[in-house]
Amino acid sequence: MPHEDQRCHACNEGRPFPFFANFNVPADIGKLPNTPNEARQSACGDIQLVACGVCGLVENRKYDPNLIAFELGYEVSLFHTPTFQEYICGVCDRLIAKYDLKGKNLLEIGCGSAEFLSMICRKGGNHGVGIDPTVGIPSHDRCGSGSIKLIPEFYSDSHQQHIGDFVCCLSVFEDIPRPVDFLKSLRKSIGNRNVPLYFEVFNGHRAISQLEVWSIHYEQCNYFSLASLKNMFQLADFDVTNSGTCYQDDQYIFVEAIPSVTPQHVSCELPPEFNHDLNQFTTAFSSRVDWWTTKLEEYRTDGKRVVCWGSGGKGVTFLSSLPNADIIQQVIDINPVRQNQFMPATCQPIDGPDILEVEKPDVVVVTNVLYQHEIMETLASKNIECELVIA
Numbered sequence: 001m002p003h004e005d006q007r008c009h010a011c012n013e014g015r016p017f018p019f020f021a022n023f024n025v026p027a028d029i030g031k032l033p034n035t036p037n038e039a040r041q042s043a044c045g046d047i048q049l050v051a052c053g054v055c056g057l058v059e060n061r062k063y064d065p066n067l068i069a070f071e072l073g074y075e076v077s078l079f080h081t082p083t084f085q086e087y088i089c090g091v092c093d094r095l096i097a098k099y100d101l102k103g104k105n106l107l108e109i110g111c112g113s114a115e116f117l118s119m120i121c122r123k124g125g126n127h128g129v130g131i132d133p134t135v136g137i138p139s140h141d142r143c144g145s146g147s148i149k150l151i152p153e154f155y156s157d158s159h160q161q162h163i164g165d166f167v168c169c170l171s172v173f174e175d176i177p178r179p180v181d182f183l184k185s186l187r188k189s190i191g192n193r194n195v196p197l198y199f200e201v202f203n204g205h206r207a208i209s210q211l212e213v214w215s216i217h218y219e220q221c222n223y224f225s226l227a228s229l230k231n232m233f234q235l236a237d238f239d240v241t242n243s244g245t246c247y248q249d250d251q252y253i254f255v256e257a258i259p260s261v262t263p264q265h266v267s268c269e270l271p272p273e274f275n276h277d278l279n280q281f282t283t284a285f286s287s288r289v290d291w292w293t294t295k296l297e298e299y300r301t302d303g304k305r306v307v308c309w310g311s312g313g314k315g316v317t318f319l320s321s322l323p324n325a326d327i328i329q330q331v332i333d334i335n336p337v338r339q340n341q342f343m344p345a346t347c348q349p350i351d352g353p354d355i356l357e358v359e360k361p362d363v364v365v366v367t368n369v370l371y372q373h374e375i376m377e378t379l380a381s382k383n384i385e386c387e388l389v390i391a
């Protein structure tokens, strides 16, 4: 049997093995530096991904949440993207219909800017509580025929009085260290009430298996597959009632669960290709870094003006992984909150797309292929002709 402290803390059976590392990467992608000097001094941390062959949990063993400023000013909302707005509206309608969320008490763990919570409260006349250290100040406001209360704290057991009829958590669980411990604590707080949960996370295993090498960033400490996500809930005494992939087919994965009435021994399940998918990722990352290093030198030689589109996690990883990222002079982002700030560590200024009409690019590097068509339309509307390359 593995030594006690080498065992997986999620399933307590497997012995996690390392498969990928990236050192000295910017820790914080949500709160951006305001000056180039601040950008140069951005907190950096190491990534060492380990995987458990029993429950499938993939996590960054070197993760230190203290390096990240989860506070007011932290901004990773995708609500500025029409593609995402349409998607999240569909999730909202589905959950309201399925769980009859009308006039109910809802809790959202990690509500961010509370866009989803506002939508589900307004549409269903629900009373929502959102708990998130980034909401700034406490507030309690009407929202349609319902209401929203925001609490600027990390969710903990001390908030259990806010567990009402439904609990949701979107794009946050992948950032919570020791995910099974977190769920066990939530399970204990729910007690013998039949409170359904909806959890949605980034489909980390899809990104790894499809060799999306820029998708690994410091802030995300867990990379779930549908199988491992379900295992986490079962290990914490929840029954998974529904699960699947969502957003642009399979960008995200979700689990709907209810507390188990009779806890029993869980047999974790993983697909047979699990190890193979992980092992090919490191090779792909190195060759992508080499390819881009050469490509950027060609652009430098040719005197090309190169900009990067997207300042989110993929953009941060892309720039900070390349030794010659200084060839990229500017980063474009449509989210106004992220504009007029700087990329951590690599220091490129972030601007809105309008600046490209004045300072025309020769090359636009798209960090997230999902928004390629939106970007092409924006460039066309501004009569900007340039080379478009996917990072």
Ligand SMILES: [Zn+2]
Pocket: 008, 009, 010, 011, 012, 013, 014, 052, 053, 054, 055, 056, 057
């Ligand atoms: Zn495990």
